[in-house]
Amino acid sequence: xxxxxxxxxxxxxxxxxxxxxxxxxxxxxxxxxxxxxxxxxxxxxxxxxxxxxxxxxxxxxxxxxxxxxxxxxxxxxxxxxxxxxxxxxxxxxxxxxxxxxxxxxxxxxxxxxxxxxxxxxxxxxxxxxxxxxxxxxxxxxxx
Numbered sequence: 001x002x003x004x005x006x007x008x009x010x011x012x013x014x015x016x017x018x019x020x021x022x023x024x025x026x027x028x029x030x031x032x033x034x035x036x037x038x039x040x041x042x043x044x045x046x047x048x049x050x051x052x053x054x055x056x057x058x059x060x061x062x063x064x065x066x067x068x069x070x071x072x073x074x075x076x077x078x079x080x081x082x083x084x085x086x087x088x089x090x091x092x093x094x095x096x097x098x099x100x101x102x103x104x105x106x107x108x109x110x111x112x113x114x115x116x117x118x119x120x121x122x123x124x125x126x127x128x129x130x131x132x133x134x135x136x137x138x139x140x141x142x143x
């Protein structure tokens with residue numbers, strides 16, 4: 001079955017790599033969308049250096065350097081299944097093993113984009129917009 005994907009989500013590295021590697025299936029945002037369905041996973045052009053240092057302190061990416069991450073590429077796809085509206089810090093921390101974010105980042109605005117059916121693709125350079133964006137041409141996958 002062929003699926004046509006028309007939307008994408010731009011995510012800063014190294015967070016996207018955790019999704020692609022199946023360590024993370026909830027992406028944290030401060031906004032929500034009514035959209036549910038297939039999206040491509042795009043690595044944003046900016047790198048989260050503080051996030052990288054935090055993740056290394058937790059045991060991720062111990063043998064990697066910042067320059068090894070791919071920025072500005074479609075690296076995978078997933079199904080945006082649902083969105084959690086975190087009620088408080090305890091609710092946020094209940095899902096910590098799925099989003100991996102530092103509890104100090106919680107400010108009562110976080111939403112959790114639940115991603116399912118995550119898979120990688122051969123990296124494709126792509127200039128995207130921030131957030132959830134429309135693709136210039138549909139991305140086709142076989143499932």
